[in-house]
Amino acid sequence: MTPLTRRDVLFGLGGGIAGTLLSPLPWTVLDDVAIWTQHRRALPIPRDGETSVRPVACTSCPAGCSLRVRSVAGRPVFVSGEASHPLGGGACPFGLTLHHLAHHPLRLTTPVRLDAHGTPTRVALGAAVAAAAGALRAASRSGRAVLVLDQRPGRAVSRAFRELLAAVPYGLYATPDGEGATLQVLSGAAGGPLGIDLEHTRTLLSFGAPVLEGWGRPGRMLALRDRLRIVQLDAWRSPTAGLADEWLAIRPGSEGPLALALANVLVGEGLARTPAAELRDLLASFPPERVEPLAGLPASAIETLARSLAAQGPTVAIGGGDPGGGPLPLDAERAIAWLDVVLGSVGRAGGLVARGSLPDDGTAPLAPETSLAEVPDGDVRLLVIAAGDSGRALPWSALGRKLAPQALVVSLSPFRCGLTARADLVVPSPAPLEGHEEILPTADACVMSYAVTAPLLPPCAESVEPTRFLAELARAAGLGVPSDGTHAERLQRRAAAIFASHRGRVLVRGDEGFREEAPADAGAFWQALLEGGCWVDDSRAARAVAAPALPSPAAVAGWLRAEPARSDLPLVSFAARGAAGGTPPSPILTKLYQETALRPSVATIALHPQTARERGLVDGREMRVVSAAGRLDARLRCDPTLPPGRAAMAAGPDPAALHEQDAAPARGALALGVVEPDLTWRGTRVAITEA
């Protein structure tokens, strides 16, 4: 055997290369490596399966939009609005992410105790109930109040709360002021709920209510948009102001005097019915020239507007405030209510009309409904924050001031955020899509309606229906009520009462939209509701409206007092409905609040360029913003659409809170809000300096 020469090696190598190229090796390797580079090992690959579509109700705010959820293999993957729903279709970005909430990082699945930093420690349900019962007994002993804050009154569970509170010596059932505040002022006088006959309204005069952004049932407004003339009186160019037929930029806090000035013109020019003598006297103090500097509007503009309201009637004037800015002061609402009275809008078609109520479905005595503002400060020994979201901001200090020393705060929310973050105990109710939900009419609705949706997902094992919590609390505290019965049974009882009343129509959800149907019995009615149907009352209640209360003399004097020149700026706080409430935003909402410029982020404070220039502040720089209630850092955003002499800041949501869960410092206008005794925070003023 001769040794291998270089030549042999080269030829052998050549043969090897040729052979390799003729074998599958290189080609398979290339193909496989190509597939290998396409692997996404760290990424979730969702499981495929059968698709189903089910109707649900949105729980992010009281609008209760009807939604359709598409599930694959039992997992919800897509949510859309039920466009043809008889109560109004549509959905907002918050509703479209409803299916994320059960999976949200802030979701609580077991009862927990929260420490001062909001860090949760798991507790047994029995221990939580015992603690709450102890506080309830202590309250009874010491004559302190047991307060339930219900941000979505009118539900079956609301009734259970009121039954319990009626059995407690000093039980208070409170609801925060909301977008129906003007109507509430008038309903107080009417002795029953009122709604707006928007279908026949010609002009809607909104004192800062976000009527085109998320107000009432959005679907109803969208359907009426082309027929309705919207005049927006707003301190900033809100989304509604930008889309309205007319936007008058007013000074913050001037809603009350402006409403009176409009009434003054109407009465003075004989365009409206002549009011009672005491109102005439009041109106005399608010001629347009007097209000001009208060509202920052020329007197001529006020006069022109007043004339157009009369000429293009029926006109409805509404207040109610912004979900992030909080309610208007009661006296401002009274002034707006009086404007409605002067316009003759109360009780007429296209105006404010009476709405029926749901038939009674129980006999147990109920604690009366009170406004949260009326609850005395420092008097509450046990506070229960009911699950259910108004979609509106409520600063903690509005509640905190009501608490007595050693008060216990129990929240029934499934999310560790908003007010719940300040609770001592959380007994989480089922997350959205995990329980039966009711759809009740919104504040603007002029017809009563009712709908129920069935759970789409099984509730997690340790979530507790509020009804069950109440039953256990009553048992532990030795109270007889609320009567037993699960949440679903209570809803069924309600449905049975509606069916028994023989009022209204039943609309059933079918493949080709909704159609009217007469269910054979209460069971069939319940089934139709669960399958996406709804009940709509047919009769509008007829009710005479007495005169609402006049704005208080103190408030009137305050409006007329000349404001001294100040260096700090009024803060306009705002948020979309559902953005600053007790339901956390889905992380996907970063698409609107972080990844695009569509919505201002809580991390910025807006000033008119001229206001910024006067103060030597530079666009885009970090600012230190200080109010009497707090301080925070925010980036300056010069916005030429914001009128000079004020600052504007979002109250929520804060998508960054999702990235830095542990110790995220509070951002946004709510951290700055100075809450007045009437629980408004619209008077907040801020000083801005470069950080």
Next chain:
Amino acid sequence: MNRRSLAAFATGLAGALAAGWLAFPRWLYVSADQPLPFNHRLHTSDATGFACTDCHAIRADGEFAGIPSMATCATCHAEPVGTTAGEKRLVEEFVRPGREIPWRVYSRQPDNVRFPHAAHVQGAQLACESCHGAHGTRETLVAFQEDRLSGYARGLITMDRCESCHRETGRGPLACIGCHR
């Protein structure tokens, strides 16, 4: 070129061919057993009389339901049918505890590929066998071989075959997004 060089070349060629055709596949593919034996022939025989689509159904929306869930098996196999060890294990390990059988799927495609069975079976009238082979007549399951690099089964249909068929028949999409997503 002399004879010696030729021999060297031939040796190299032969070695590489052997490596490429014989050794390489041995290294590349890892065999794995199916969790249970399954006799397709028995199920599709005249006595039982199932068609492929009785178990591997196409749903109303045209999507393929894939390998049937355990519930489908349980309709017949709630109790052991016969006395084989596999039958016993099926009932004890899967049917009674309600566990899904972790079958290894020969035709699992990457998740960015979409294969609409309705368009091929109902639209183009292709027989199941034309892609899946004569699975339905086998008494035992073929050994499952996983490609170490790609992570998919050996012999998985690749895009070349999709494309050539779509091109030849003039039917079916040729654009990427016709099938990829």
Next chain:
Amino acid sequence: MKSPESNVRARYGMVVDLDRCNGCGACVVACAVENNVPPANGRATERTGISWLNVQRLEGAGGRAAFLPMMCQQCDTRTPCASVCPQNAVELDRSSGIVGQVPVRCLGCRYCMVACPYHARYFNWWDPQWPGTIAETLNPAVSTRTRGVVEKCNFCIQRLQAARTRHAATGGDPAVAPDYTPACVEACPAGALVFGDLGDPQSEVSQLAQSPESFRLLERLGTGAKVHYRTRRPWVRQAVADAPAPTDGRTHV
């Protein structure tokens, strides 16, 4: 039966009614949910985020605002992005008129992003992450994307595929998709988005597209975009049709 490549040639397009859009952002969110677009990374900004569809605000006199949903304009005659991709990850699908993007083929060179005048393409600057267990809600009809690749709106191609399959299952032509609607169109509560086949002269979308109130963005670039916009408000038309103005737009001090 017809072949999708030879005879069936839809040209899917959209008409966006700028007078109906109220800038609510439902389309933006629905798009992200349907297409498994991950939530923002903590450091993401307007310029590094991923939002296949975003809504631009147009400013008019007196504080008036209009909103303009921007997605891939699905260029037709001259697709600036498809011709520049070095490895065929982008192409115009002749059977649907959709400009398809295949992220698993993409190497992330971003040349297509440079080429696109509508800025409708998005790069995955971060590894996608879904907080909590939100990954449970991902849509199996859409493949998730890894870091380092480009993605964009493809008119919810998975919905077209599913619609074609549904049609095939009922005995129809697998190349035809009668009930095909992208997620944004389904989600829009204002009915501002009208979708359909521009090639079908009877369709609502092609009739709207031909009305004098309709126009396309950067019409003169000759991209043949299949997304049309319409408005009856002259100032909106002015704001969209004008050439870029030489001011920053953001700096006012």
Next chain:
Amino acid sequence: MSERLDEGLTPRGLPRAPLRRFVLWLVPWTALLGVGLYAGYRCLAYGLNETNLDNRFAFGLWIYLDLTVIALGAGAFFTGLLLYVLRKRELKAVINSAVVLGFICYSGAVAILMIDVGQPLRAWFTFWHPNVHSMLTEVTFCLTCYLVVLAFEYLPIVLRNRKLSRLPSLLLFEHQLHKLMVVFALVGAFLSFFHQGSLGGLYGVLQGRPFAFREALAVWPSTFFLFILSAAAAGPSFVLATTWIASKLSSRALVRPEVYELLGRVSGRLLVLYVLLKSVDTLVWLNHTSPQLGIHPARFYAFDPFGTWVLFAEIVALGLLPALVLTSARWRRDPRFLVPAAFLACAGVALNRFIMTVQTLALPTLPFDPFLTYLPSWQETMSFLGVVAYGVVLYSLSFRYLNLFPQERELLASEEVTHVPLVA
């Protein structure tokens, strides 16, 4: 450390700086290279969020760097073309240096490109599934092939090292390779023409970016030809400039003055042609192409800082001015004019690449777009500087251990200078 530990490695008979001084010279550059490598690692490991690039500024400092170094690296192909094909024998004096520079530029560019793409593991798909209509495909193919060619051109220079050339088989290999140099030069020239052009085409085809878009001649936009021409013009200037720097740093003449002059002359004449064609192209673009796309050309220069001064700087100050100097035989003879003119020519091509990359992306396209700014992150900047440091290190090593300038020895003999080289 002994004075000359590496005596056996440096070219015979050529004075080199003491090893200690050479090492001291390399230390900061190696450190910079290290930081650059770390920055590059970060971008690969954590993703491109380490950069300040974004969806709107999708190309940035890196692409600018690639375009510029590839344009300057054109010196390699063009010198090779002149020497081997057009038989400009004088250029034998700089060809080795030009090849090393070319290799540095191209390998640096490819390295940066691999960091710049989001999925480097999939970069080879371009070869597996190429889109033949894309300019980038052309660039990728030519760039990779040309890098291989450059490696083969570089190899003989390395093999002629004093120590390596003692191995007979390597010497033989070197000899064989050397015989192929004409072929390499031709292939290199062909590939270079194409990818320099394709790099220009990269921008010229962007019909969505009216600032960059140019009308096509045959199938290529005019930038295709302008990029070839500007690279060919700047390449010799870059060889001239680097040779001058090397000569200054080693305190000794490396090539005869005629070589400088020849490089200057070639560069100057091409630059004249380039400036002429660029002016015509600019006029056509401003008066015909962009109005047709619905854009008033004044818009392009309406956003600060990109005023019309950009046009002036690019075409006159950094184009016409060096062109005039380099074409004038009298000025060319004077190094005080020649060398600055060469630097200006290089700066001109760099400015052109900067404008094509950055201004194109900064300008708005939609009516409601803002003008955009972008500042590279430290990771981008450091990997950019890392490439510069890599170039300096590799060039220094090559200069010290390989004979880059064949005339060095004869010039040394004639001048009888004995001063010690400054650094290398």
